[in-house]
Amino acid sequence: MQRLDYLKESPSQTAGPYVHIGLTPNKLGNDGIYPVDLGESPVSDGAKGRPITIIGTVRDGAGMILRDALIESWQADADGIFPGHDPRGKADPNVSGWARIIADFDSGEWMLKTIMPGRVPFHDGRPMAPHVSLWVVARGINLGLQTRIYFEGEDNESCPVLQRIEHRDRVRTLIAKRTGDGEYRFDIVLQGENETVFFDL
Amino acid sequence: MTPSKTLDGNSHDSGPLFFRDRDWHPAAYTPGYKTSMTRAPHRALVALSSTLSEQTGPAFGHDMIGERDNNLIVNFTGQPAIGERIIMHGRVLDENGRGIPDVLVEIWQANAGGRYRHKKDGYLAPLDPNFGGCGRTISGPDGSYEFLTVRPGAYPWPNHVNNWRPMHIHVSVFGTGFGQRLITQMYFEGDPLIAKCPIVNTIGQQKAIEALVAPLDMNRAIPMDCLAYRFDIVLRGRRQSFFENRKEGM
Numbered sequence: 001m002q003r004l005d006y007l008k009e010s011p012s013q014t015a016g017p018y019v020h021i022g023l024t025p026n027k028l029g030n031d032g033i034y035p036v037d038l039g040e041s042p043v044s045d046g047a048k049g050r051p052i053t054i055i056g057t058v059r060d061g062a063g064m065i066l067r068d069a070l071i072e073s074w075q076a077d078a079d080g081i082f083p084g085h086d087p088r089g090k091a092d093p094n095v096s097g098w099a100r101i102i103a104d105f106d107s108g109e110w111m112l113k114t115i116m117p118g119r120v121p122f123h124d125g126r127p128m129a130p131h132v133s134l135w136v137v138a139r140g141i142n143l144g145l146q147t148r149i150y151f152e153g154e155d156n157e158s159c160p161v162l163q164r165i166e167h168r169d170r171v172r173t174l175i176a177k178r179t180g181d182g183e184y185r186f187d188i189v190l191q192g193e194n195e196t197v198f199f200d201l
Numbered sequence: 202m203t204p205s206k207t208l209d210g211n212s213h214d215s216g217p218l219f220f221r222d223r224d225w226h227p228a229a230y231t232p233g234y235k236t237s238m239t240r241a242p243h244r245a246l247v248a249l250s251s252t253l254s255e256q257t258g259p260a261f262g263h264d265m266i267g268e269r270d271n272n273l274i275v276n277f278t279g280q281p282a283i284g285e286r287i288i289m290h291g292r293v294l295d296e297n298g299r300g301i302p303d304v305l306v307e308i309w310q311a312n313a314g315g316r317y318r319h320k321k322d323g324y325l326a327p328l329d330p331n332f333g334g335c336g337r338t339i340s341g342p343d344g345s346y347e348f349l350t351v352r353p354g355a356y357p358w359p360n361h362v363n364n365w366r367p368m369h370i371h372v373s374v375f376g377t378g379f380g381q382r383l384i385t386q387m388y389f390e391g392d393p394l395i396a397k398c399p400i401v402n403t404i405g406q407q408k409a410i411e412a413l414v415a416p417l418d419m420n421r422a423i424p425m426d427c428l429a430y431r432f433d434i435v436l437r438g439r440r441q442s443f444f445e446n447r448k449e450g451m
């Protein structure tokens with residue numbers, strides 16, 4: 001028999017407690033190596049679309065707010081086109097789509113200022129509801145967790161990804177609550193009651 | 202870089218991702234590593250094929266990298282850090298064995314004494330005034346990358362009473378899709394602490410652990426200057442098929 005000669009993905013290891021040394025040294029106070037930390041904002045001035053701010057925390061199974069979590073976000077522009085290699089075309093030049101967000105060292109609160117992303121097609125062409133993809137790492141997380149922020153008030157019922165969630169009461173863990181004009185709250189719960197839905201995508 | 206097109210029109214940079222082999226990665230809940238016990242999701246992950254949201258990802262330019270960003274020996278103060286000088290090098294590949302060009306690789310590590318430049322690290326080994334502890338680079342046309350650094354020391358950590366981390370370098374890497382995003386650690390050939398480490402042993406399969414142990418590479422060592430270790434990083438592959446992307450109902 002012939003052999004499948006695929007390589008295996010490198011196994012993940014935790015980001016550990018000192019992830020900020022590597023990924024946000026300036027925010028840690030280790031400045032002088034890089035002029036700025038990467039991923040300060042997913043949009044620049046002039047980006048088309050509705051400005052939004054999302055604030056949240058990351059909590060563990062004991063209810064403790066993590067101070068050492070690092071989150072990265074990835075999203076489409078207001079028309080639902082991704083920056084970079086989207087086969088459907090070029091995105092808004094003022095949208096980089098990516099941000100690196102850290103929990104505040106004291107309060108554990110994190111914040112993302114961006115624009116409301118457009119709808120992006122699922123495999124079968126049906127539109128997914130507007131969402132921001134998240135990747136969450138921290139000490140104690142062995143493999144980065146993938147989740148998504150959806151938004152209260154958008155057409156979430158028709159989203160083919162949300163429809164695939166069998167336990168319907170858990171869908172709400174993916175929907176950011178509107179707290180004001182363009183303001184949302186999204187708390188991530190790693191474990192236990194109200195545990196956020198994480199994806200294997 | 203211009204993405205090349207496959208037969209079905211999917212570019213190599215945007216096709217569907219291989220499914221992750223979650224038995225190869227560490228489980229989320231690994232009691233030997235205590236912190237994982239309250240940070241591991243208990244509910245099953247919701248499994249779906251990757252969508253455009255995971256198949257696309259941020260792009261970084263070579264122009265954003267400073268000349269000394271991948272030289273941890275001098276990138277903090279300009280004066281050389283203390284320790285055993287090493288080159289860490291390898292390629293960023295996907296599971297199809299293709300080198301991935303133009304992707305960002307970031308590393309961070311303790312100094313030669315095993316101490317991190319971090320307000321939370323109170324280990325008694327001293328800080329090196331000339332060692333910051335991070336570096337970054339962007340992979341070349343064949344996916345290759347390299348860093349010049351010092352070999353990090355082993356250090357103790359609070360878990361069980363006498364746990365020590367083997368010498369390691371933390372590695373963060375991007376592919377071309379956000380679903381390929383990965384953080385891992387590189388270990389060094391021959392380190393007896395590898396087998397004893399609860400974080401290493403969150404990985405269940407011995408072969409998978411070995412994939413994170415970099416061999417000494419005398420072909421890349423520079424005489425009278427530094428040793429070298431080779432560490433290839435493999436990210437999820439991409440599928441290519443005529444039969445992908447059927448419309449609903451077909």
Ligand SMILES: [Fe+3]
Binds near residue numbers: 018371
């Ligand atoms: Fe470490």
